[in-house]
Amino acid sequence: MNITKRDFEKFWQKNSNSLIKINNTCFPLLWTLAFFISVLESFTYPGFSFKHLLLPFQPLLGISILSGIFARLTQEEEEQKRGRIASYRTLLIINRLAFLPLLFSTLLVFSLEWANYPNYVFSKIHLQPQLLLWPCLLSGFLIFLDSEGLFKKWFLGHIILKQKMANGFIKVKQVAARVLIIVVVVWILFNNLFELTGWILRRSSFMVKHPQATYDEKMRYSWGDFYDYMLFIRKNTNENAIIMHPPMKSPWSDVGNRGLIRYFLYPRQLIQNLTDENAEIDKTADYVMLAWGSGSCLDEQVDCHGWPKKRLEAEWILYKNPNSKEVGERIENTIYNFEDESNQGAWGLIKINIH
């Protein structure tokens, strides 16, 4: 069936009043639903409402915004014809009261996250700070609709209705296309900014709290205990040392990665058996890393932690203090046995006895 422009105009003349009425009734409901879902997802995770309630938040948000703009465009004419639209007005009033408390609560949550550590808020009250920006956006959108200056003068006056035809009219299709494009652009921008906000907070929090941090402190912030361990190895071996380290597999994905550890240990020579944690210790090695490993094993049924899995005659063994680069204990002329109680969970360095 072909629909001509004239058919469409006829349809619009006949049905525009009921469409406007339906939209004015639906908008407050849509907005409220979108708002509650955004709050719900802040306390759960993005996509929660779609998974459990079959309500996708992002499309609902887009529809709410388009419906809101349409409602605002037709509101004055409608109110002149039929009197005040109660649900719409009530929503605006409640939002006016709620906007500032909501904004300040969000800022407070961000400050808490910023002042403590990444994921602080989530670990305490199971709330994802950056997701709180969605309810703020929805609330801010109503303030925008409510504001004469922002909506009428700036949005309508400068962006949407600026160009008029010679007879003073505007093209409806052009206005609709402009509104649609601007809504999509704003939505993309907000999506981008939401994702960036969390990242900027994480990155800036350490900078602001430690403006005078040293290279080692910054690297420790980025790499954690692994960096301490690298400093420990570097401090306790000479530059021409040959060090054997664990294979490149779980749970030694960092200390087993020769490409990574060479950055910290150069010019020391590094050797390893790439895949087998039970392989013999290379006879050319002066030192062997004592590395418990971090993270899970490939086969979760078997505890694979702890390396080297051998008995070794050691000139000395140095055990590293937890959360530090310092030596905790030094044992001279001993036999390293993987199964000893003292080696469970241990990180350190073994100097092989070559005699």
Add this chain to the structure above:
Amino acid sequence: MPVIGGFLLTMLFGLLITFLVVPKMHPVERVGLSYVLGLGFLTLFMFFSYLAGFKFNLGNTLNILVVLVLVVFIFTRRKIIPYITDLASSFSLVNFSKTEKIIILVLAFLVIFSLISTLYYPVNAWDALVLYDWRAKLFVATGSMVEAIRRGYFFGVPLLTSLAHTWVYFLNGKQPEFIYTLFFLSFITMFYGALREFTTRGICLGVVLIVATIPDIFEHSTFAYTNFPYTVYFVMGTIYLYIWMIKEKKGYLILSALMLGLSTWTRSTEPFWLINFMILIIYSLYKREIWQPLLFAFLFFSIRQPWVIFENSILSLDTTVSGRIFEGVTVILRQFNFSHVFLIFGFVYNNLFSQQIIYWLGLLIFVVWERKFNHKKKNVWLSGMIIGYALLVIVGTYVFSLTFQDWKIGGSLARMAMFFPPLILFYIASSKKLKELFKY
């Protein structure tokens, strides 16, 4: 101070090259271009001089740079003063609307945040420690590549960023990541300038804001991975090729060949340039001017091949274009499997297209719109290239999945495909229909 001086000299070198290649260009765009061209060619000449027997050190690098600046200066000296006047006048915001000023403020915030972040944090990203910065540290320590090659895992990625880090260390800099912030700043200025050829200032600024806030792009401006510099060279190389096709502007074909060449001097594994080359050949056949692909190929391969030949000579591997294509086709023909194709589609969709769905939908809508209303259909070249890259991603992932056991690295695919959103946005924003729609 030595770092600032060294980088200003590098930019001067790039600026003089731009005068040589493109006579007319938006003055702000030229600033951005001067950085990426200057740094790209400086590192390339550092590599050439090493191959010629010179060691990596401050003296040699400075000599190379000064000689290059003097040589190009002889041909371009008359253009500098008018350019400075032109540039000074383009910084005025008098005619800008409030909305445009707010956008510029947000962009300035992003650049400043990125700069503070890169000046504060040392190089600490995994791949940078494993390869890019590691090579730079060894170049500085030993003055050569021998020790770095002997220690293993040296090849795979060309030397642009490693030699840029080396240059910072030679200049007594401690934290070379600021070069990525400068890539970011250059990118937004070049993108703005190029888009300004097609549309209004307001649309340009709005689109640049979207590009600058794409999380992958902004985050990559703060750490030392090669994906972002590659994206900058590749996107701008493609855009300049498109500008040359549409506007037939002098010099843009050369500029495109140089930028795409430098993209392969940043990362050589991605073969997306093949699509540009194919489209150029089709365009030239359509226009019946065969010299164009020949000139492009000469410039492009002059930049790309030295590293490829060097890599091949050390590794005794066939990493040539024909070798790679032959290998890929052989793999596809030998092991073609329909169920595997669906698996690949699912993987590429989940890790790439679904993340960028809004841009792809926009592309689809505007391709249809342009075809319906724009009878000249000029935009077909750019949309053709974008669709070609997408097909290449699917085919490439298919071949990769058959040759590598651990092929499901979604993050790596997303980083590689970072260039899609800026290109799609450029396509949409350069549409005549969009300009007419928002014409005031």
